[in-house]
Amino acid sequence: MAMIFEGAEVVLPDSTARVSLRVENGHITGLDSTPDGANRIDARGLTLAPALVDVHGDAFERQLMPRPGVFFPLDMALMETDRQLAANGIATAYHALTLSWEPGLRSVDQATRILDRLAALEPRLAAENRLQLRWETFCFEARSLIARALSGALTPSVAFNDHTSMAMLDPAIPLQERPFDLVADYPSIDLTLMATAGKFEKRAARAGIDAAAYLRLLGEVWERRPQVAGAIAEVGGQARAVAAPMLSHDDTQIETRDFYRGHGARISEFPMNETVARAAREAGDWIVFGAPNAARGGSHLGSPGAADMAARGLCDILASDYYYPAMLAAVARMRAEGLAPLHALWKLVSANPAKASGLHDRGEIAPGKRADLVLLDWPEGSAPAPVLTLRAGRVAHAARGFGL
Missing domain, CATH: 2.30.40.10 (Urease, subunit C, domain 1)
Structure with missing residues (x-):
């Protein structure tokens, strides 16, 4: 009716x-x-x-594993996530599903189960639950899953992440200034130094292993570095073949943004400094920042402020990131501060993310x-x-x- x-x-x-x-x-x-x-x-x-369109949200992980090592049944967790989306005005969501070499929460096995259960639950879900394949570029084991996901009815997006190089970065280099991840002389830490172990305790807990085992695994994965560029080219080609939107994550150098744009990634997700954001704007790329950043009044990592970037024309999209209510909260705060009229601010959470994702309907x-x-x-x-x-x-x- x-x-x-x-x-x-x-x-x-x-x-x-x-x-x-x-x-x-x-x-x-x-x-x-x-x-x-x-x-x-x-x-x-x-x-x-x-209704809101969320291009990147990983808050669903809290329903899957509310405490370290405490997993809940997938159907229950995914349906609860769906209820939270709809209750926050989000009708389309891309879940940032990490495909990592880590065991546990962000493993390829867990991602496979989530892909399968979301497809089975789709008729029962209130919002349109899509996937952002948040691919850790050192995780070669994920390539067959990526190919399968790209053939599905609801085309996912593909986000190129390199948290491996980020983890290996020499602590003397600020995170926001790290060099292009594939440079030959990348400034990496020495994993044989026990002093580095404390840096990985939280990651190890998420993976369900101790810090020493995590360090050994990281060292083995780091040896794959010479093959990473080829894997990126392969995945980029698969995504282009089905017109899947592609994003690069945490860009810190113009060279990084240029590299991923060359593979078809026209969305810069959470650029970590203004120089990269300006280069993305000049190239006509979409620029995404986290809504929690704008809602709280700044980044907890020291990256550019989302509201400030939006006011200067360097932010097109606000994503929920780790907190679904943040999208509405960000718009409300920016409106209260007089940054722009409501109809212009609303584009950050609806029209622009829809267009960037190829969802023109x-x-x-x-x-x-x-x-x-x-x-x-x-x-x-x-x-x-x-x-x-x-x-x-x-x-x-x-x-x-x-x-x-």
């Missing part, structure tokens, strides 16, 4: 306006059209906006677009609260009845 929202302040592509909005057969079919038998929804005093309120919508209770000076989330016109979350 058709529905029509009446009385809301509607976030349109170029403005906000109090207009009615009609939804039918999963799509937006009109603005300020007559009710014509549609179910009338009283949205007075509320804000109606395009959603992200905006306009006739013909998919009816992915969020209705917000947002009194002035208060935090926005989603009271209704629609995915393709179907109720994904409802905190109030609205007669639906």
